[in-house]
Amino acid sequence: MVDASAHVELRGIGKAYAGIPAVSDVNLTIAPGSVHCLVGENGAGKSTLGKLVCGAISPDQGELLVSGEPVRFHSPHDAISRGLVLISQELSVLPARSALENVFLGSTSTRAGFLLDHATMRRRYDELVARTGFDVPADVQAGELNLASQQKLEIMRALARDASLIVMDEPTAALSREEALGLLDVVRDLARSGTTVVLVSHFLDDVLAVADTVTVMRDGRHVRTDPAAELDADAIVTAMLGKLADVSFPVKKPPAADAPVVLETINLGRADVVRDASLQVRAGEIVGLAGLMGSGRSELARLIFGADRATTGQVMLDGRALRLTGPRDAIKAGIAMLPESRKLQGLHLTASLQQNIALPHLRSLSTAGVVSRRQENERTLKALERFGVDLSKAGHPAESLSGGNQQRLLFAKWLLEQPQLLIIDEPTRGVDVGGKRAIYELISELAAQGLPVLLISSELDEIVGLAHRVLVMRSGRLTAEITGPDVNESVVLSAVFGRVEGEPAA
Ligand SMILES: Nc1ncnc2c1ncn2[C@@H]1O[C@H](COP(=O)(O)OP(=O)(O)OP(=O)(O)O)[C@@H](O)[C@H]1O
Ligand SMILES: [Mg+2]
Structure with missing residues (x-):
């Protein structure tokens, strides 16, 4: 019967990869012009x-039936033309x-060809740009853009194709809160004008607001x-997990009063992106870096990690000035960084999980220059287990993992050896509710063992829930330091938006 x-x-x-089902026996109807959200844990099969x-x-x-008609597509292009x-x-x-080219590539033909x-x-x-409120300059090279802007290009490209149905897989993961809210408006507009939107998201509030x-x-x-x-959020989470989830934060264990300073930056800067950044992180301390998207948080982290060259200032680790010509120097000095972009900066997608983990550590896994396969095998498996990655996938390519599980793989990779300093940029992007709690526990446990942590997150509750101290960045500068009981959402938010205590809201 045709619906x-x-x-x-x-x-x-149904769809299986290498004989393992990713999606099985799904019956589903998507109504035209509706916003249909897909939710579930990491690896539940949403993207598939x-x-x-x-x-x-x-x-x-x-x-698969489209408008009541059975179809078989032979390429994504086939589907795009429908x-x-x-x-x-x-x-x-x-x-x-x-x-601009990225937005119109593949659709450089008009309907008439x-x-x-x-x-x-x-x-x-x-x-x-006017429709979405995304202010990405047309002429800039896409590779120069940060993750959020690249995400905006992807969305604009889909809109440019005049789609009748758009599947958006976690489109707000890289966006700031306001940008994400703007995107939800775009989604509503699309549906109102008759476009069907299938939205995959871990943000249940967004789902409930728009679906x-x-x-x-x-x-x-x-x-x-x-x-x-x-539905409400509890009903969704219960269905996702088969039980209610604990998304609270672990109890904070502040560092000892005499904990030594491990990381210090002195007037660190790069062009206009980061200016005069001086900060300290002590052993066992979690310092949160808060700020709007583009305020320079990730850029500051990249300077400390040597991923970009500083033009001014210094990075000191344990009182020694580091000479950073690249990430290799930072890694050698004991700095581990979990970057914000898994694909671009974190993982070799075609290499196996075990290879990904071993790669930065080949030196310590080898004796007299020869890598011990047995050691590599044992230690990488142990790391996967510690971070809750399915061991049966150890030899599979990283790209076969779901997005959230790739994030866990990154933890396994960078924490195979105990670092001196951990920098984490957006630790739970794309991670489901259950996985989030596990990562929060991990971060606070690592700090409790004495590891200094510099934490960047766009999710304010994450900064407030985990950090002992919060530094706020605006326009490339550190503009405020928030400590003790002031580490709460309203104080941090005011500082992020640049309101001064006692002044009325803008
Ligand atoms: N190209 C692939 N090769 C092998 N296995 C795959 C591939 N793509 C997905 N899988 C597997 O299929 C299952 C479902 O993955 P999928 O990416 O659909 O999950 P998801 O719900 O989108 O998760 P997440 O929230 O982490 O993005 C996972 O076990 C995943 O490892
Ligand atoms: Mg996915």
Whole structure:
């Protein structure tokens, strides 16, 4: 029977990788012009289901119907020409092309098949900027843009393709809170104008704010689909996990009063991006770096890690000035950093999980220059186990892990050896509720053992819940230090937005 009210219908859909099912026997109807959210734990099959819905991958089993008609796509392009577009979880901008080119690549033909001329593209680009509120300059090279801007390009590209159905896989993961709220408005606008949106998100508040319908996935299976109006966050989490989750933070254990300063930066700076940054982090102390997207938080972290060259100032570790010509020097000095972009900075996606973990540590895993395979094998397996990664996947490529599990892999990689200093940029991006708590416990446990931690997060509750002390950045400068009982959301938020105590809100 054809369901006339379905934009896309899945019947008994299944998809396996190397014989292991990622999605099994899913029956699902997506109504035209609706906002349909997919939620579930890391590895539950959300991304796979999203790709199946929009024809980006083909099912091994079952049938896909678009507007009541059975279809089989032979390439993602096939699906795009039917108006089905995917914004994938791992970004795919072409770094050497301009922002504008990235938005219109692949859609440089108009409906009638002509190439768009530059002036038309420029006009449509400006329209997209106006519509989304995303202020990404058209002519800048995409590779120069930060993660959030690259994410915006992906979204603009999907809009430029005049899709009838857009699957957005965690589109707000890299965005600031205001940008994320702006995107939710875009989603509502799209639905109002008749476009179907399938949204994958771990932010249940966002889901509840924007969804017409919510589908919960668990272990590759469909658990339930309900009108959003009949759900609340507890009901969703319970369906996701099969139980209620604990998303509180571990009790803070402040560092000893005489804990030594381990990291000190003195007037550290780079061009206009970071200016005169002087800070200290003591043994066992978690220092949170708060600030808006683009305030220079990640950039400061990259200077300390040697990923970018500082033009002024110094990084001192245990009282010694470091000469940082690249991350290799920082790693050698004992600095570990979990970067914000897994794909671009963190993992070799085609290398195995074990290879990924071993890579930065080959020196310590070898004797007289020869890598001990047995040692490498044992230690990397132990690291995977510690961070809750499925050991049966140890030899599989990193790209076969779900987004959230790639984050766990990064922890395993950088904490194989005890570092002197840990820098973490967005530790729980894309991690599900259960996984978040595990990472919070891990961070606080590492600090309790004496490790100094510099923590960057756009999620304010994370900074406030974990940090002993908070430094606020604005426009490349450290502008405030918040300690003790002042480490709470309202004080930090005021500092982030630059309101001064006692002044009325803008
Ligand atoms: N290309 C692939 N090769 C091998 N296995 C894969 C591949 N893509 C996904 N999988 C596996 O399929 C399962 C579902 O993965 P999927 O990416 O759909 O999860 P997800 O719900 O999107 O998780 P997350 O919230 O972490 O993004 C996982 O066990 C994953 O390891
Ligand atoms: Mg995913």
